[in-house]
Amino acid sequence: MLEAAQLSKDYGSFRALNQLDLKILKGEVFCLLGANGAGKSTTINLFLNFIQPSEGTVKINDVDVTQHPLETKKYIAYIPENLMLYPNLSGVENLQYFCGLSGKKYPTAELHNFLQKAGLKEDLHKRRVGKYSKGMRQKVGIAIAIAKQASALLLDEPTSGLDPKASNEFAQLLQELKQTDVAILMATHDLFRAKETGTHIGIMKHGKLVEKMTTEEISHRDLEKIYLEHMHD
Ligand SMILES: Nc1ncnc2c1ncn2[C@@H]1O[C@H](COP(=O)(O)OP(=O)(O)OP(=O)(O)O)[C@@H](O)[C@H]1O
Numbered sequence: 479m480l481e482a483a484q485l486s487k488d489y490g491s492f493r494a495l496n497q498l499d500l501k502i503l504k505g506e507v508f509c510l511l512g513a514n515g516a517g518k519s520t521t522i523n524l525f526l527n528f529i530q531p532s533e534g535t536v537k538i539n540d541v542d543v544t545q546h547p548l549e550t551k552k553y554i555a556y557i558p559e560n561l562m563l564y565p566n567l568s569g570v571e572n573l574q575y576f577c578g579l580s581g582k583k584y585p586t587a588e589l590h591n592f593l594q595k596a597g598l599k600e601d602l603h604k605r606r607v608g609k610y611s612k613g614m615r616q617k618v619g620i621a622i623a624i625a626k627q628a629s630a631l632l633l634d635e636p637t638s639g640l641d642p643k644a645s646n647e648f649a650q651l652l653q654e655l656k657q658t659d660v661a662i663l664m665a666t667h668d669l670f671r672a673k674e675t676g677t678h679i680g681i682m683k684h685g686k687l688v689e690k691m692t693t694e695e696i697s698h699r700d701l702e703k704i705y706l707e708h709m710h711d
Pocket residue numbers: 489494512513514515516517518519520521665
């Protein structure tokens with residue numbers, strides 16, 4: 479579970495995040511929409527303990543991220559816009575390395591199994607990651623999340639720059655992960671994917687969550703309308 483309560487972040491006199499209240503349960507995919515600079519990455523970075531809150535609390539599985547950063551890091555997997563992997567190592571070697579960092583050691587066959595589950599074709603497993611496309615690298619990120627048995631997944635614009643097929647595949651993987659009781663927070667500019675993939679949608683503006691809804695209760699067209707209305711006023 480991901481939880482923010484009255485969470486704010488100030489940079490000097492500038493408030494980048496303003497009193498965010500948010501709860502994402504296991505099996506939920508919360509898609510955070512908003513213009514550039516709205517505070518989406520700030521929110522994700524607070525969950526990751528990359529930055530410290532100015533006010534309020536941020537918790538993962540009921541554990542305070544600021545007070546217990548090492549413990550909460552064990553629960554989470556993070557896929558940024560450009561996942562940093564080692565270009566000279568293969569997909570399976572990268573996976574092995576990142577599993578090792580989180581204290582997990584798997585037999586090689588198991589590592590291949592995780593990559594397979596993440597949708598990476600077998601002939602790519604042993605190829606240098608430097609030759610991978612962005613979509614393939616993102617799949618290694620998903621494999622890391624699966625191997626780590628992460629209970630929370632944070633994604634910052636993971637599909638930006640992916641072609642529609644790769645983006646669709648990525649969305650399907652998230653659907654599968656959702657079934658495994660992971661709480662997912664994804665910052666995105668893609669309204670279509672947010673509606674398709676998310677269980678919940680939030681719209682952020684000037685650091686404030688100005689709208690929160692379930693994807694069930696809203697059509698694509700209405701979502702776009704509500705989003706644009708917020709961007710114009
Ligand atoms: N280290 C920093 N120092 C000062 N201001 C910052 C810092 N990091 C972020 N900001 C400001 O905080 C605000 C929120 O930024 P944030 O990166 O969270 O936006 P975002 O919604 O993720 O945008 P994008 O869609 O462009 O990724 C922006 O105005 C940004 O300039």
